[in-house]
Amino acid sequence: QVIEKAHTMHPNDVELNTVKGSLLSFFGRFEEAIEILQSTLGYAEDKSEVYYNIGLTYQTNSKFREAISAYKNAIEQNINHESALYELAYCLDVLGELEDSVEYYKQFIDRDPYSSYAWYNLGIVYNKLERYEEAIKAYDFALVIDDTFSSAYFNMGNSYMNLEKYPEALEAYKSTLSNEGPSAETNCCIGTAYEKLEQYELAIKYYRKASK
Numbered sequence: 001q002v003i004e005k006a007h008t009m010h011p012n013d014v015e016l017n018t019v020k021g022s023l024l025s026f027f028g029r030f031e032e033a034i035e036i037l038q039s040t041l042g043y044a045e046d047k048s049e050v051y052y053n054i055g056l057t058y059q060t061n062s063k064f065r066e067a068i069s070a071y072k073n074a075i076e077q078n079i080n081h082e083s084a085l086y087e088l089a090y091c092l093d094v095l096g097e098l099e100d101s102v103e104y105y106k107q108f109i110d111r112d113p114y115s116s117y118a119w120y121n122l123g124i125v126y127n128k129l130e131r132y133e134e135a136i137k138a139y140d141f142a143l144v145i146d147d148t149f150s151s152a153y154f155n156m157g158n159s160y161m162n163l164e165k166y167p168e169a170l171e172a173y174k175s176t177l178s179n180e181g182p183s184a185e186t187n188c189c190i191g192t193a194y195e196k197l198e199q200y201e202l203a204i205k206y207y208r209k210a211s212k
Helices: 002-009 014-026 030-038 047-060 064-077 082-094 098-111 116-128 132-145 150-162 166-180 184-196 200-211
Strands: none
Touching: 002 014, 014 030, 014 047, 030 047, 047 064, 047 082, 064 082, 082 098, 082 116, 098 116, 116 132, 116 150, 132 150, 150 166, 150 184, 166 184, 184 200
């Protein structure tokens, strides 16, 4: 009711319409939510965010094909829309179309080779396809562009673990810590790497840090 009242005074307010669309989605009124979000495209300054929210609404309703289309539109508007790139990979994974997404990300990289997010998401796709060496190369490109990209370091560590290259995984996880700060998950992964290297005292040290 509050949003409706505000909406009558500011019918072209993008944020109000976005909130209204989200509320309609929560109520399961997906078609109305999509309609109100699409109505903002004509005057929204950041169309990528509108398309992203449309994608989320479709995804919530398990309409992954439509969500993919919306996320691609968001990326067309803003190639560095990290969330849209990530959700796109998720939806393609759900539909079993990860191989197709490799070519999709490569096309965007050809257009903008300095998009760290595009390289990062390509790495995620390769990792899900168990193409770990290629995943590491993609993460490495992301890190050349942005050497503070903590998530790229972390996922690179996971790929090295899958290849049983534990010293390299350890280095990647420690780079995650130095750029992101301490977290239970990263400390646990460092502990696991040390355990695989049979350095048990160090493994225990980091498991304790994780539990603390």
